[in-house]
Amino acid sequence: MSSNLQFGDVQTEVDPERYSAHHRPASHFSSRSRYLDHELQILNPRRWALNLPGRDFRFEWEDLVPAVAGTIGIIAMYSAVMSSYAAAYGLGPDFVVENVRVEMLVSASLFCILVSGFLNPRANLAGNHGPMIPMIGMIAAAGGHPLALAILLGGFGLALSLCKGGSRLVKLTSDGVAGGLLIFLGFVGSSGQIKSLLSWGSDINMGYVATFILFVSIVLYAFLARIGKRWLAIPVCAVTGGIIAAIMGAPFEFHTTPGLPNLNPAYWWGSTETGWKLGMPTMAHFIASLPFALLAVAMWSPDFLGHRIFQEMNYPEKTEKALMDVDDTMTGCSVRQIVGAAFGGGNVTSSWGTYMIPAAIAKRPIPAGAILLGSICIIVAIIGYPMDIAIWPPVMTIALLAGVFLPLLEAGMQMVKDARSSQSAGICIFASMAVNPVFGWAVTMLLDNNGLIGDKERPNHLTLADRIIIPGLTLLVCLGAMLAVGMIPGIPALLG
Numbered sequence: 001m002s003s004n005l006q007f008g009d010v011q012t013e014v015d016p017e018r019y020s021a022h023h024r025p026a027s028h029f030s031s032r033s034r035y036l037d038h039e040l041q042i043l044n045p046r047r048w049a050l051n052l053p054g055r056d057f058r059f060e061w062e063d064l065v066p067a068v069a070g071t072i073g074i075i076a077m078y079s080a081v082m083s084s085y086a087a088a089y090g091l092g093p094d095f096v097v098e099n100v101r102v103e104m105l106v107s108a109s110l111f112c113i114l115v116s117g118f119l120n121p122r123a124n125l126a127g128n129h130g131p132m133i134p135m136i137g138m139i140a141a142a143g144g145h146p147l148a149l150a151i152l153l154g155g156f157g158l159a160l161s162l163c164k165g166g167s168r169l170v171k172l173t174s175d176g177v178a179g180g181l182l183i184f185l186g187f188v189g190s191s192g193q194i195k196s197l198l199s200w201g202s203d204i205n206m207g208y209v210a211t212f213i214l215f216v217s218i219v220l221y222a223f224l225a226r227i228g229k230r231w232l233a234i235p236v237c238a239v240t241g242g243i244i245a246a247i248m249g250a251p252f253e254f255h256t257t258p259g260l261p262n263l264n265p266a267y268w269w270g271s272t273e274t275g276w277k278l279g280m281p282t283m284a285h286f287i288a289s290l291p292f293a294l295l296a297v298a299m300w301s302p303d304f305l306g307h308r309i310f311q312e313m314n315y316p317e318k319t320e321k322a323l324m325d326v327d328d329t330m331t332g333c334s335v336r337q338i339v340g341a342a343f344g345g346g347n348v349t350s351s352w353g354t355y356m357i358p359a360a361i362a363k364r365p366i367p368a369g370a371i372l373l374g375s376i377c378i379i380v381a382i383i384g385y386p387m388d389i390a391i392w393p394p395v396m397t398i399a400l401l402a403g404v405f406l407p408l409l410e411a412g413m414q415m416v417k418d419a420r421s422s423q424s425a426g427i428c429i430f431a432s433m434a435v436n437p438v439f440g441w442a443v444t445m446l447l448d449n450n451g452l453i454g455d456k457e458r459p460n461h462l463t464l465a466d467r468i469i470i471p472g473l474t475l476l477v478c479l480g481a482m483l484a485v486g487m488i489p490g491i492p493a494l495l496g
Helices: 032-042 061-089 093-119 130-141 146-162 165-171 175-203 207-226 230-247 265-269 283-298 300-314 326-342 353-361 366-383 385-390 393-415 419-434 437-449 464-485
Strands: 003-007 010-014
Touching: 061 093, 061 130, 061 230, 061 353, 061 366, 061 385, 061 393, 093 326, 093 366, 130 283, 146 165, 146 283, 146 326, 165 300, 165 326, 165 464, 175 207, 175 300, 175 393, 175 419, 175 437, 207 230, 207 393, 230 353, 230 393, 283 300, 283 437, 283 464, 300 326, 300 353, 300 393, 300 437, 353 366, 353 393, 366 385, 385 393, 393 419, 419 437, 437 464
Parallel strands: none
Antiparallel strands: 003 010
C-alpha cells in the first residue's frame, strides 16, 4: 500500500518498506519546516529490530536541542531522587554523586542509545518519574526497599504493557480531560520552578538576579515563539540565564570531579556496609513497597499521555509511525527500572519528558536525539563538572520552565477548544487541585466517558468496558494505592 505526499517542490510516493528510499535532501524543499515534516512522514522504524542511521533515520542539528535539554533535566531529577534517598537512609553526598552516575551510564548506554536509538525508535526514552520524588521519604519510612520497589514496579509495568493497557487508557482520555491535566501540570510546574529560582536568589541575598533572569527569559521565550523557533527555547534561555547570573556575580563552584561509579551489584545490595547499606530485600520490604509500586505504574498513563499529545500537536498529518508507542515505552521503562536497580540505581522510571517535549516542538522523531542524548550523558557522567552546571538554579530552572512546563501549559490550553472540553478540563483541574493529578485524571475520565460531564454523546461510541469497567478499575487502583501511602488529604496513610 502506498500514498502520495506533496511538499513544496517535491512529490514522493511513500510505502512502508524503507525510509532511505524516500529521503530527499533539505535543499529540495521550500523551507526547513517542510523538510522536517517530510522526514517525519516517511519514517518507518522497525519495532524491536535493528534500526540504522541513514537507512532508517537521520541525524539533524535540531536533534541537539532535546538531547541537551534532556541531559539537563535528568541530572536535576536524578540528583533530587538520590538526595531524597540519602536523607532518608542517612547516606552521604558521595553516595548521591556515585548513584547519579550509575543511573546516567546505565540508562544512557542500554536504554537511550540501544533501545530507543537502535532497537525501537517508537519507545520514548526511559527517564525519571518526577511525581514520585516527594514520595521517597515515605517509601523509606514505610519500610520500603529501592530494589524491591524496582522489581515490583517493573513487573506491574510489564504486565500492563503486554495487555496493551497503557494505550487503551490513553485512547479513553478525551481532549478535555487531557487538556485539563496538561494545564494543571504546566501551571504547578511553572509555579514551582519560579519559586525555586526566587528562593535561590533570596538565599544568596541577590534576589534581583533571579527576577532579572525571569524577565529576560520571558522576553526571549516570546521572541522565539514569534519567529517560529520555540524549540530553541531551552538552550537559548538556559545559557542566557547562566551567563546573566555569572555576569551579575552569583556564586558558583565546581564540586563533581571526573570518575566512574561502581557498577557491581554486590557492592550496592550485597552488604550492609557498602552501597545502599540495606542488604537484599526481604518479603517485608516487598510488602511495604507494593502500594508505592502500584501508584507509580498508575501514574504512568497520564504521564505518557502528555508526551504523546505533544507529538500529535506539533507533528504534521500522516506521521503515525513517528509517534511514541505507549505500550512499547512502558515495556522499555519497566525493563529499565529492573536493570537500573540491579546495577545499584535508585531512580523511579517513567517516560523522559524533558527529552520528548523539546523533540516534539523541534519536529524531530525519537532515535537520533536519543543516541545524542545518551552519548552526552555518558560524557557528562564521566567528566563530572558539567553536572554542577546543569543543576545550577539559573540554568536548571529556566531550562525546565522554557522546555517543559510552559509548553505543557500552552498545549493544554490549545486542547480546550469548546464548552464541552472546557467543562471536562475544569473538573480535571479542580480534582487535581483537591487531591492530586492522578486522582484528577482518573475520576474525570470516568465521569467524561459516561457523559456526566463534557460531551454527552461520548458514551454512545464506547463499550461497557470503555465506559465503566476500565475507568472504574483504574480509579479504584489509584484510590487504593493513594490511601495506603497517605496521598489523600485529611486521611492518614493506612500503612502507617
